Amino acid sequence: MKKQPHLYAVVLAGGSGTRFWPMSRERFPKQLLKIIGEETLIQQTVRRVMSSVPVNHICVVTNHFQAESIKLQLAQWKDELADNFVLEPEGRNTAPAIGLAALRLLRRDPDATMLVLPADHIIQGDAKFKNAISLGYEIAQKGNLVTFGIQPTKPETGYGYIQPNRRARLGKQGTLSGYKVARFVEKPDVKKAQQYLKSGNYFWNSGIFLWRASTVLEEFARHQPALLRGLKAVDEMMESGQFGNPFAARYKKLPSVSIDYGIMEQSSHSAVVPVNFSWSDVGSWGSLEEVAPCDKRGNVKTGNVVDLDSENTVFFTDKRLVGSIGLKDMVVVDTPDATLVCPKSRSQDVKKLVEELKRRGAPEHLEHLTIHRPWGSYTILEEGPGYKVKRISVLPGGRLSLQMHHKRSEHWVVIAGTARVTCGDTVSDLGPGKSIAIPVETKHRLENPGNDPLEIIEVQNGPYLGEDDIVRYQDDYGRTQTP
Amino acid sequence: MKKQPHLYAVVLAGGSGTRFWPMSRERFPKQLLKIIGEETLIQQTVRRVMSSVPVNHICVVTNHFQAESIKLQLAQWKDELADNFVLEPEGRNTAPAIGLAALRLLRRDPDATMLVLPADHIIQGDAKFKNAISLGYEIAQKGNLVTFGIQPTKPETGYGYIQPNRRARLGKQGTLSGYKVARFVEKPDVKKAQQYLKSGNYFWNSGIFLWRASTVLEEFARHQPALLRGLKAVDEMMESGQFGNPFAARYKKLPSVSIDYGIMEQSSHSAVVPVNFSWSDVGSWGSLEEVAPCDKRGNVKTGNVVDLDSENTVFFTDKRLVGSIGLKDMVVVDTPDATLVCPKSRSQDVKKLVEELKRRGAPEHLEHLTIHRPWGSYTILEEGPGYKVKRISVLPGGRLSLQMHHKRSEHWVVIAGTARVTCGDTVSDLGPGKSIAIPVETKHRLENPGNDPLEIIEVQNGPYLGEDDIVRYQDDYGRTQTP
Numbered sequence: 019m020k021k022q023p024h025l026y027a028v029v030l031a032g033g034s035g036t037r038f039w040p041m042s043r044e045r046f047p048k049q050l051l052k053i054i055g056e057e058t059l060i061q062q063t064v065r066r067v068m069s070s071v072p073v074n075h076i077c078v079v080t081n082h083f084q085a086e087s088i089k090l091q092l093a094q095w096k097d098e099l100a101d102n103f104v105l106e107p108e109g110r111n112t113a114p115a116i117g118l119a120a121l122r123l124l125r126r127d128p129d130a131t132m133l134v135l136p137a138d139h140i141i142q143g144d145a146k147f148k149n150a151i152s153l154g155y156e157i158a159q160k161g162n163l164v165t166f167g168i169q170p171t172k173p174e175t176g177y178g179y180i181q182p183n184r185r186a187r188l189g190k191q192g193t194l195s196g197y198k199v200a201r202f203v204e205k206p207d208v209k210k211a212q213q214y215l216k217s218g219n220y221f222w223n224s225g226i227f228l229w230r231a232s233t234v235l236e237e238f239a240r241h242q243p244a245l246l247r248g249l250k251a252v253d254e255m256m257e258s259g260q261f262g263n264p265f266a267a268r269y270k271k272l273p274s275v276s277i278d279y280g281i282m283e284q285s286s287h288s289a290v291v292p293v294n295f296s297w298s299d300v301g302s303w304g305s306l307e308e309v310a311p312c313d314k315r316g317n318v319k320t321g322n323v324v325d326l327d328s329e330n331t332v333f334f335t336d337k338r339l340v341g342s343i344g345l346k347d348m349v350v351v352d353t354p355d356a357t358l359v360c361p362k363s364r365s366q367d368v369k370k371l372v373e374e375l376k377r378r379g380a381p382e383h384l385e386h387l388t389i390h391r392p393w394g395s396y397t398i399l400e401e402g403p404g405y406k407v408k409r410i411s412v413l414p415g416g417r418l419s420l421q422m423h424h425k426r427s428e429h430w431v432v433i434a435g436t437a438r439v440t441c442g443d444t445v446s447d448l449g450p451g452k453s454i455a456i457p458v459e460t461k462h463r464l465e466n467p468g469n470d471p472l473e474i475i476e477v478q479n480g481p482y483l484g485e486d487d488i489v490r491y492q493d494d495y496g497r498t499q500t501p
Numbered sequence: 502m503k504k505q506p507h508l509y510a511v512v513l514a515g516g517s518g519t520r521f522w523p524m525s526r527e528r529f530p531k532q533l534l535k536i537i538g539e540e541t542l543i544q545q546t547v548r549r550v551m552s553s554v555p556v557n558h559i560c561v562v563t564n565h566f567q568a569e570s571i572k573l574q575l576a577q578w579k580d581e582l583a584d585n586f587v588l589e590p591e592g593r594n595t596a597p598a599i600g601l602a603a604l605r606l607l608r609r610d611p612d613a614t615m616l617v618l619p620a621d622h623i624i625q626g627d628a629k630f631k632n633a634i635s636l637g638y639e640i641a642q643k644g645n646l647v648t649f650g651i652q653p654t655k656p657e658t659g660y661g662y663i664q665p666n667r668r669a670r671l672g673k674q675g676t677l678s679g680y681k682v683a684r685f686v687e688k689p690d691v692k693k694a695q696q697y698l699k700s701g702n703y704f705w706n707s708g709i710f711l712w713r714a715s716t717v718l719e720e721f722a723r724h725q726p727a728l729l730r731g732l733k734a735v736d737e738m739m740e741s742g743q744f745g746n747p748f749a750a751r752y753k754k755l756p757s758v759s760i761d762y763g764i765m766e767q768s769s770h771s772a773v774v775p776v777n778f779s780w781s782d783v784g785s786w787g788s789l790e791e792v793a794p795c796d797k798r799g800n801v802k803t804g805n806v807v808d809l810d811s812e813n814t815v816f817f818t819d820k821r822l823v824g825s826i827g828l829k830d831m832v833v834v835d836t837p838d839a840t841l842v843c844p845k846s847r848s849q850d851v852k853k854l855v856e857e858l859k860r861r862g863a864p865e866h867l868e869h870l871t872i873h874r875p876w877g878s879y880t881i882l883e884e885g886p887g888y889k890v891k892r893i894s895v896l897p898g899g900r901l902s903l904q905m906h907h908k909r910s911e912h913w914v915v916i917a918g919t920a921r922v923t924c925g926d927t928v929s930d931l932g933p934g935k936s937i938a939i940p941v942e943t944k945h946r947l948e949n950p951g952n953d954p955l956e957i958i959e960v961q962n963g964p965y966l967g968e969d970d971i972v973r974y975q976d977d978y979g980r981t982q983t984p
Contacts, residue, residue: 040824324863326854327847339865341523341854343843350842357840359833360826364810371809371824380807382822399882399890404933405916407882407890407958427934429914431960433888450887451910451962455936475890477914477958479934 022155024129027067028119031060031080031088031137032109036372036383037302037365040356041334044376044384045083049137050091053300054310058091060137066144067133070151073098077123078137079115081106090390107266112225113245113280114272117238120231121253131158132234134227134277136299140309143295150293153191154228162188162289163237163282164196164228167221168297173211176301176366178223178278179203182290199288202278221292223278225299234281241284248272303349303358304365306332321352332362354397356382392495393418394471406483410464412437412472417465419493426480426487428456430464435472438465461491505638507612510550511602514543514563514571514620515592519855519866520785520848523839524817527859527867528566532620533574536783537793541574543620549627550616553634556581560606561620562598564589573873590749595708596728596763597755600721603714604736614641615717617710617760619782623792626778633776636674637711645671645772646720646765647679647711650704651780656694659784659849661706661761662686663773671772682771685761704775706761708782717764724767731755786832786841787848789815804835815845837880839865875978876901877954889966893947895920895955900948902976909963909970911939913947918955921948944974 035048042048049060057065064076073095080088085105092099104119116134123130133151141147154164167180182197189196202223206214214220238246248271255265273280282288298309307330310318317328321335328345335352342350349365351358358368375383388397393416399407412418412435420440430439431453438447439454440463447467448454456462458480466472490498518531525531532543540548547559556578563571568588575582587602599617606613616634624630637647650663665680672679685706689697697703721729731754738748756763765771781792790813793801800811804818811828818835825833832848834841841851858866871880876899882890895901895918903923913922914936921930922937923946930950931937939945941963949955973981 040822324854324857324861326850326857339523339839339858339863341839341841341851341858343850343854344847345842345844348842350840352840356822356824357833357835358824359828359831359842361828364827367809367826368824371807371826374807374809375822375824378807380822400892402916402956405956405958407892409883409890429912429936431912431962433885433960433962453912453936453938453960473885473888475888475958475960477916477936477960479914479916 025071025131026075026123027071027133029063029078029137031078033138036369039368039372040353040358041351043386046386050087061091063137069148077102079104079119087390107269110272111274112277113275116277117249120234124231130231132231136225140298140300141295146295150291153189153194153196154291157189157196157289158228158230161233162287163285164289166224166226167290167292168224170215170222173215175205175208175211179214179220180223180290181220188289196289196291199290202283224297237281237285242280245273302365303332304362354387406478408476410474410476412466414466414469419490420463422461422489423487425482426478427458429477430454431475433473435470436468437472437474438467507610508554508614509558509606510554510616512546512561512620514561516621519852522851522855523836523841524834526869529869533570544574546620552631560585560602562587562602570873590752593755594757595760596758599760600732603718607714613714615714619708623781623783624778629778633774636672636677636679637774640672640679640772641711641713644716645770646768647772649707649709650773650775651707653698653705656698658688658691658694662697662703663706664703665773679772679774682773685766707780720764720768725763728756785848786815787845837870889961891959893957893959895949897949897952902973903946905944905972906970908965909961910941912960913937914958916956918953919951920955920957921950
């Protein structure tokens with residue numbers, strides 16, 4: 019398949035991924051994780067669609083909190099993607115996100131055809147994926163809403179199923195065919211799921227779609243007219259550059275509805291292409307064994323684990339040591355500030371645990387100790403009354419904003435690289451083992467003028483140490499307005 | 502019972518406690534842990550015997566690695582205990598430790614009577630304990646080697662059992678009687694253990710003993726003559742202040758033998774007092790439920806745990822967050838640098854896990870990130886190539902040695918209290934938010950001249966950051982020889 023000039027990819031990257039806590043956090047959701055391989059899920063997703071779609075045709079729908087992290091992870095394509103981010107003020111389920119993306123694309127290209135796909139799925143078999151897209155594109159051009167159906171491998175009760183109408187074939191390429199949808203089935207019970215598995219004619223709804231923007235918007239007009247009116251208003255506001263509170267308020271009023279329920283199940287133009295690539299939505303820690311390599315006892319093991327005799331257990335850890343003995347069908351996830359232990363059979367309930375953390379105001383539900391920024395990252399090593407200790411890493415050429423704090427002094431000790439430090443009216447370059455004190459209410463800036471990473475230890479002192487005690491005078495990344 | 506003028510307590514505090522990893526470490530064994538209550542096990546042990554024995558009659562047998570930590574924990578009695586430490590160069594099982602303590606006590610008091618007890622057991626019922634000691638003392642004066650027998654509550658296969666000869670009563674006080682031992686039984690199989698439990702005439706060997714020093718040494722002469730000769734030589738070396746390598750070499754040659762096997766089971770003077778206090782040797786995480794309070798689902802919970810639905814599970818954690826769901830009969834122990842997860846039924850095998858860690862050279866088997874020193878403590882916040890970050894706490898009036906490092910510079914930032922800092926020829930007092938740089942090969946010292954704790958953050962820089970890169974010029978705690 020040649021790259022189709024009117025094909026665009028819309029990557030849905032607004033998910034919260036609470037079921038991958040503590041590796042995922044509210045502000046660091048699943049698509050940002052390296053689950054398998056050397057790239058994160060969103061990086062893998064973008065790379066996968068690049069074989070069908072030019073990079074500057076890839077759009078990312080996300081929200082403000084995640085946008086910065088996502089842009090960092092996609093920084094290698096930053097020029098091509100620069101204008102392709104659609105930022106929702108808050109998540110309102112899939113239909114509004116997709117409808118808005120369709121309106122945006124239609125302004126760009128009246129023949130725009132959209133491949134919609136979640137950022138946090140794992141797909142293995144890139145050639146097969148590409149072939150499926152090719153057939154889907156053909157069928158979409160005929161005015162259909164194309165879904166991609168996954169051959170079930172077990173009687174899964176957590177997914178919706180799609181039954182094709184085998185007598186209504188809409189297209190064929192090689193061994194792949196596409197059909198009209200006979201019916202959608204919401205998450206079935208075990209007995210039904212077993213029947214579907216046995217019948218061979220029911221497919222998992224992968225949440226991947228392909229359609230012309232104009233087609234899907236016609237269906238919005240037919241089945242979700244109120245939502246479409248709201249989306250058009252939002253689209254107008256975006257077009258005229260209104261991104262403030264009225265925009266957020268308008269968006270908040272949109273009905274929260276899924277594309278499956280709101281459009282696909284209502285439409286008479288729904289189609290399905292049963293595919294042959296391997297797919298997983300890695301919906302929980304328990305599902306990791308489907309996609310990650312296991313040792314001979316069936317354990318998935320990442321990180322610093324010393325284990326005796328465990329079986330069929332998922333260990334997802336980092337540098338901290340986890341010692342384990344005789345675990346069976348368990349999940350153990352370890353991060354610098356939080357550990358999770360549960361049986362695999364309960365891994366769907368991690369979501370409930372995160373709700374409980376949120377209810378208690380536990381900071382561990384929200385962010386990691388390491389926070390990524392456009393200039394690099396920082397890691398909180400310790401916080402206590404009146405002080406905070408961070409390790410700050412600045413990328414070559416990166417620099418933090420020119421800033422000042424009302425309530426805290428800071429001490430910086432360089433541990434690697436060269437720091438160019440502005441403190442008041444003085445600028446100095448400091449190498450490893452050198453230090454400087456930044457008094458309260460003194461303008462300062464940290465910069466890495468070298469070609470190697472810069473690492474410093476920062477010790478903050480003061481009665482208030484919140485990140486919001488910051489006055490920014492100049493910032494390379496346009497952050498002088500908000501903290 | 503009045504305090505007996507010739508009664509001494511010998512607290513055996515040399516155990517490694519590997520089965521309580523990761524809370525215990527090779528250099529921070531079980532007796533130093535707060536398992537239940539506000540005091541550590543050794544503090545509770547000392548406080549318990551104080552009702553029967555004057556504090557300056559309490560001796561502690563331990564080794565060099567643990568002595569400093571133990572002295573810190575017993576600091577409130579430091580004057581009374583000052584001369585009462587017996588330091589083994591290495592552990593050689595219980596018989597050498599007890600024999601040596603007997604020789605030392607006999608030099609002090611020819612009528613010395615020794616209550617020997619491990620530092621790391623939990624006993625509940627102090628009055629009952631005191632009554633048992635009183636009867637034991639009476640029986641010991643008649644030339645018997647008294648053991649204290651615990652009424653079994655389950656068919657435990659991990660303990661030795663003692664059968665009293667009910668026809669040979671040696672003494673009686675109130676409801677307590679003591680008897681000659683009919684026989685000792687090594688750890689039985691389950692079937693035997695069930696019989697013993699049912700019979701009501703077998704008692705667990707608590708490892709607590711009472712005898713005249715002269716009596717037990719007569720039994721050493723009879724049953725362990727070679728060991729006794731070795732001990733006498735060691736005792737002579739101690740008396741003449743020889744604590745160097747020859748002393749250690751001599752000690753190392755002593756046979757490693759337990760007091761139970763080496764003396765008690767051989768002697769015709771063994772006696773047993775069945776007691777009615779509650780006792781546990783808390784031999785593993787799984788046994789914690791016997792002594793610690795449980796919630797209504799049977800969980801023992803310490804620390805920052807957010808749990809859904811777990812049952813009969815031991816959570817022993819600290820400040821880090823542990824999230825758990827639906828655990829049954831498990832053990833989860835969390836420390837700043839290491840986490841343990843295992844079923845209760847495997848908690849005896851924590852020992853094997855620690856052996857594996859040791860084999861791999863994992864530092865987590867040896868020490869905690871927080872290390873206690875006579876002047877306070879330090880906590881390693883992070884280590885990386887070329888740097889180390891510590892939080893250092895100095896007690897009021899405490900000061901570190903006057904020292905120098907060949908390979909590293911240090912930066913100190915005060916976060917609480919006042920630091921008196923010697924750096925080269927300069928002495929200065931620094932308050933919170935103040936900092937100082939200590940260059941390589943510069944004499945320096947940190948001191949807390951105030952009445953409040955002093956806390957600083959130390960950032961070390963250099964190619965080698967081992968604790969042994971230290972030259973000590975003066976030290977308040979006599980550590981100018983060894984690091």
